Amino acid sequence: xxxxxxxxxxxxxxxDALRNGWYGPNAYSxxxxxxxxxAKWHGRNFALMTPNCTHSIHLLLTSLNIKQGDEVIVPDVxxxxxxxxxxxxxxxxxxxxxxxxxxxxxxETIKARITSRTKAVIxxxxxxxxxxxxxxxxxxxxxxxxxxxDAAEALGSKIGHRRAGxxxxxxxxxxxxTKTLTTGEGGMLLIDDEKIFARSKFLRDHGRMPGSYFxxxxxxxxxxxxxxxxxxxxxxxxLNELVQKKIWIWQRYEEFLGGIDYVxxxxxxxxxxxxxxxxxxxxxxxxxxxxxxxxxxFEVYKIPTRPFFYPLSTLPAFKDHLNQGIFENVNxxxxxxxxxxxxxxLNLEEKQIKYICEVIKLILKESK
Numbered sequence: 001x002x003x004x005x006x007x008x009x010x011x012x013x014x015x016d017a018l019r020n021g022w023y024g025p026n027a028y029s030x031x032x033x034x035x036x037x038x039a040k041w042h043g044r045n046f047a048l049m050t051p052n053c054t055h056s057i058h059l060l061l062t063s064l065n066i067k068q069g070d071e072v073i074v075p076d077v078x079x080x081x082x083x084x085x086x087x088x089x090x091x092x093x094x095x096x097x098x099x100x101x102x103x104x105x106x107x108e109t110i111k112a113r114i115t116s117r118t119k120a121v122i123x124x125x126x127x128x129x130x131x132x133x134x135x136x137x138x139x140x141x142x143x144x145x146x147x148x149x150d151a152a153e154a155l156g157s158k159i160g161h162r163r164a165g166x167x168x169x170x171x172x173x174x175x176x177x178t179k180t181l182t183t184g185e186g187g188m189l190l191i192d193d194e195k196i197f198a199r200s201k202f203l204r205d206h207g208r209m210p211g212s213y214f215x216x217x218x219x220x221x222x223x224x225x226x227x228x229x230x231x232x233x234x235x236x237x238x239l240n241e242l243v244q245k246k247i248w249i250w251q252r253y254e255e256f257l258g259g260i261d262y263v264x265x266x267x268x269x270x271x272x273x274x275x276x277x278x279x280x281x282x283x284x285x286x287x288x289x290x291x292x293x294x295x296x297x298f299e300v301y302k303i304p305t306r307p308f309f310y311p312l313s314t315l316p317a318f319k320d321h322l323n324q325g326i327f328e329n330v331n332x333x334x335x336x337x338x339x340x341x342x343x344x345x346l347n348l349e350e351k352q353i354k355y356i357c358e359v360i361k362l363i364l365k366e367s368k
Contacts, residue, residue, distance in 0.1 A: 001304040002178035002278070005242060005346035010234040017230030030229040035188070037236060038173075042165045044190040046197040048204060049224040049232070053152045053174035053187035057122070058085035059222060060170045060189055063199040064146055066091050066119055073113045073121040075105045076311045076332035081174075082124050082150050083312055087321055094118070095313040095322075097329035101267050104131035107139045120146035125154035125164050126309075127266055127341075128246075128274040133159060133167045140168075148172075152187075155180050156243035156275030164275075165190055175228075180242050180277055180346075181235045183228040243275045245346050250276035252350055253342060256357035262287035262364060280308065281340045287364055291337055297363045298340075303356055308339025 017030055031049050039047035050056045066072060068090030074083045076095040083093040096109045103126045110121050121140060123131055133149075140147040147168035151157075154164035155173055165171040175186035191197040202208075207219035235242065254265055262284040266276060283289050289297070291307055298305050311332045312318055343356060 001306065001341075001343050001345060003345040003347065004177060004179075004182040004235070005238075005245065006231075007238070009238070010231060013234035014227065014230045017227050021226045021230060026226075028226050028229075030226050030233050031224050034229045034233040034236060037233070038188055039190055041236075041239075042163050042171075042190055044166060044171075045192045045194070046190070048189045048191070048197070048200055049229055050187040050189060050204065050222045051224055051228075052081075052176070052185050053150075053172050054081040054085060055220070055222040056172040056187040056189035057081065057148070057150070058088055059200045059203055059220070060148060060172065060191075060196075061085050061089055061091075061120070062203055062220075063196050064120065064169070069117060070119040071115060071117040073105075073110055073118060074312070075122075075124050075126070076313050076329040077103070077309050077336055078124040078126060078150070078312065079152075079309055080312060080315070080317065081152070082122055083318070086122075087318075091119070092117075093312070093318065093321060095311070095318075095329060095332075097331050098126070098335070099131070100331040100334065102131055102269060103127065103129050103267070103335060105136065106131060107135040110136060111139060114143055114145070118143065118145050120148055122148045122150050123168070124150040124152075125157060127280050128154045128157045128164075128277045129267065129269065130154065130157055130159045130164055130272050130274075133162075137167065152179070153277045154275060155277070156239065156246070156273075158273040160271050169193065169196065175232055180246055180275065181232065181239060183224075183232040183235075186224065186228050186232060242346065246276045246344070247274075249344055249348055249353065250274075250279045252353040253279050253281075253357065256354055257360065260361060260364065262289075263360065276344075278344045279342045281342050281360070282335070282338045283340065285338070289363070291340055294340060294363065298359070301359045303359060304343060306341040308336050308341065310336055 035047040149171035151165040152174035207217035
């Protein structure tokens with residue numbers, strides 16, 4: 001379903017970290033190299049590696065002084081990690097609808113949710129898609145709210161010549177085992193502002209003064225492992241190869257499903273280069289199938305799939321955090337009911353993708 005590409009060159013670097021990456025200046029050598037190169041690649045000033053992407057969001061929101069009584073706008077359809085740190089801080093997540101074509105927030109859907117308590121908006125580059133960042137940034141500037149980019153699923157995507165992760169006051173990435181670049185578990189926070197970076201770095205390691213055991217605040221322990229960073233750095237050296245394999249997987253699905261009625265794949269957006277972390281199948285209800293019935297049909301053929309993300313506002317996890325009530329987010333609900341994540345692991349071969357597409361055609365033919 002999903003998983004990394006790990007080569008001998010990756011293993012050699014991890015072995016070097018195992019043998020040499022523990023003492024003195026080598027204790028965090030791979031963390032520092034990974035952070036430096038990752039920030040540079042995205043045109044950002046600073047980077048902080050974390051144990052996972054959720055921690056990166058939590059660090060940034062805390063550094064921006066998001067607190068109880070504040071509201072943060074998030075897309076209704078995304079993984080829970082985009083919104084959970086808002087609740088950690090006692091603030092209120094406000095769920096906005098997404099565009100039916102890009103699957104992302106728009107300036108219009110964000111504006112409909114802005115109140116006097118809105119302090120930030122977290123824009124998610126869902127499944128590698130990207131919204132109109134220029135319009136969203138202009139809106140945020142107009143209302144004096146922070147723009148945060150959740151690029152966890154968009155490593156390698158671009159809008160125009162700008163990479164995903166280069167927008168807003170800060171951006172975050174995930175290196176979970178299912179992601180294009182993996183550290184097993186891991187995340188990265190990218191920042192341009194030196195004061196916000198310094199605050200985030202301070203919060204990341206128990207609120208201690210640099211190089212000392214003197215703590216001035218009770219904060220978090222979100223320090224990364226040098227061992228995990230060694231794998232991340234090794235994978236970063238192969239990043240173009242990894243992104244191109246993801247694009248190749250989507251292109252094969254597009255090739256083998258071309259012209260088939262009732263199904264479409266991730267949208268092709270003008271000005272956007274999608275890195276296609278996950279190839280997503282959208283099924284038209286007129287096919288006689290819903291998301292759930294199609295997934296059950298796949299199970300018969302031993303093909304693993306996952307449903308599109310559920311609207312967060314419909315999850316029991318957030319039932320006590322909907323201070324503004326439940327909005328009607330039509331596009332989020334429709335996308336969720338129609339979308340299926342197809343196998344997208346980096347070890348997929350063309351014959352496997354072709355078989356999956358043949359099964360899709362067979363299922364749709366049988367349902368007519």
